[in-house]
Amino acid sequence: MKEIEIDSIEGYLSLIKKSKAENMGAGNFMDFLFRGQNVDYPLIPKLRRLKAKGELLKVEQFMLQEFKRTNPLLVKEHTPSDDWDYLTLGQHFGLPTRLLDWSHNALTALWFATADVDLLDISPAHYAVVWILMAEASDFSLNIEATSPFDVPQTQIFRPRIIKQRINNQSGVFTIPSSQELLESRPMNQVDSFDKKLIKIRIPADKLSQIRLDLNTLGVNAFSIFPELEGLCTYLQWRYFE
Numbered sequence: 001m002k003e004i005e006i007d008s009i010e011g012y013l014s015l016i017k018k019s020k021a022e023n024m025g026a027g028n029f030m031d032f033l034f035r036g037q038n039v040d041y042p043l044i045p046k047l048r049r050l051k052a053k054g055e056l057l058k059v060e061q062f063m064l065q066e067f068k069r070t071n072p073l074l075v076k077e078h079t080p081s082d083d084w085d086y087l088t089l090g091q092h093f094g095l096p097t098r099l100l101d102w103s104h105n106a107l108t109a110l111w112f113a114t115a116d117v118d119l120l121d122i123s124p125a126h127y128a129v130v131w132i133l134m135a136e137a138s139d140f141s142l143n144i145e146a147t148s149p150f151d152v153p154q155t156q157i158f159r160p161r162i163i164k165q166r167i168n169n170q171s172g173v174f175t176i177p178s179s180q181e182l183l184e185s186r187p188m189n190q191v192d193s194f195d196k197k198l199i200k201i202r203i204p205a206d207k208l209s210q211i212r213l214d215l216n217t218l219g220v221n222a223f224s225i226f227p228e229l230e231g232l233c234t235y236l237q238w239r240y241f242e
Contacts, residue, residue: 001189003200005127007207009110009214016106016132019199023134030140033102033133033157033173036112040129040202043188045177047096057179060098061150067095084144088160091174098149098182099158099174102133107220113203114212115222126205133175133188134197142176152178155191212238 006012020032041049052059064083067090080086091099103109113128135157142156149158158174175188188194203211215221222235 001195001198001200003202005202005204007204009107009211009218012110012130012201013106015199015201019132019134028134028136030135030137031104032106033104033135034106034109035100035102035131035133036109036114037129037131038113038116038208040127042185043100043131043198044185045096045098045100045182047098048182048185050096056183057150063095064090082144083149084158085161087149088174099176100188102157102173102175104173107215107218108225110211111215111220111225114208114215128203128205128208130201130203132199132201133194134199136197139193139197149176150179152176154178155181155188155194 004015006015016032023029023032035043047056047060064086068086080089087097087099091097091101109130113130139157140159142152142158144158155175155177158176160172160174177186177188177191181191189198189200216239222238223231225231226234
């Protein structure tokens with residue numbers, strides 16, 4: 001795994017361009033995936049970052065059943081048809097799942113890395129992170145029609161149905177680990193098949209505000225990423241208040 005520090009959008013895009021050229025030169029023409037984090041926590045799904053009240057895999061199954069049962073009218077408009085759809089929907093509304101968010105859009109990931117930094121108690125040593133996943137064709141080979149989300153044999157990339165507009169705006173995809181990897185709390189960068197495919201980009205705290213301003217100039221902000229009233233209000237607060 002490479003680890004690199006950047007301090008501007010220009011440096012970020014230059015690194016992506018260089019890495020893409022190297023991958024294409026080696027015969028890998030697959031799209032890169034990106035994940036932005038305003039805090040440097042491990043590449044582990046939310047389900048594993050929390051402490052379950054019981055056996056994790058049983059809690060996961062019970063929670064998903066309750067998500068389906070408790071108020072079906074709330075999810076009916078999204079027309080979920082299987083557990084993949086339910087996990088996708090739950091993930092976007094904050095349900096702890098085994099999914100880990102990624103995006104095809106490099107600037108969307110950079111926005112997530114800079115988002116809410118004004119709400120954090122930032123020290124000079126703080127930094128945000130963008131992960132680049134230089135995926136290969138085999139990483140996209142998951143057949144969701146023939147596989148349950150809970151029977152994936154190893155970490156794979158999952159491309160969801162666009163059951164919510166937010167997924168489309170964020171160019172969203174997910175990685176999903178096997179149950180064994182989940183139980184072992186193995187971050188993706190410690191999974192042998194992904195270690196050499198990842199680049200970890202560090203962004204120093206004193207560069208985050210300027211990068212977010214530059215992103216807004218390019219049309220990337222809370223409202224472009226969350227095209228709902230919540231996103232509009234978040235964007236307006238950021239624009240008009242310190």
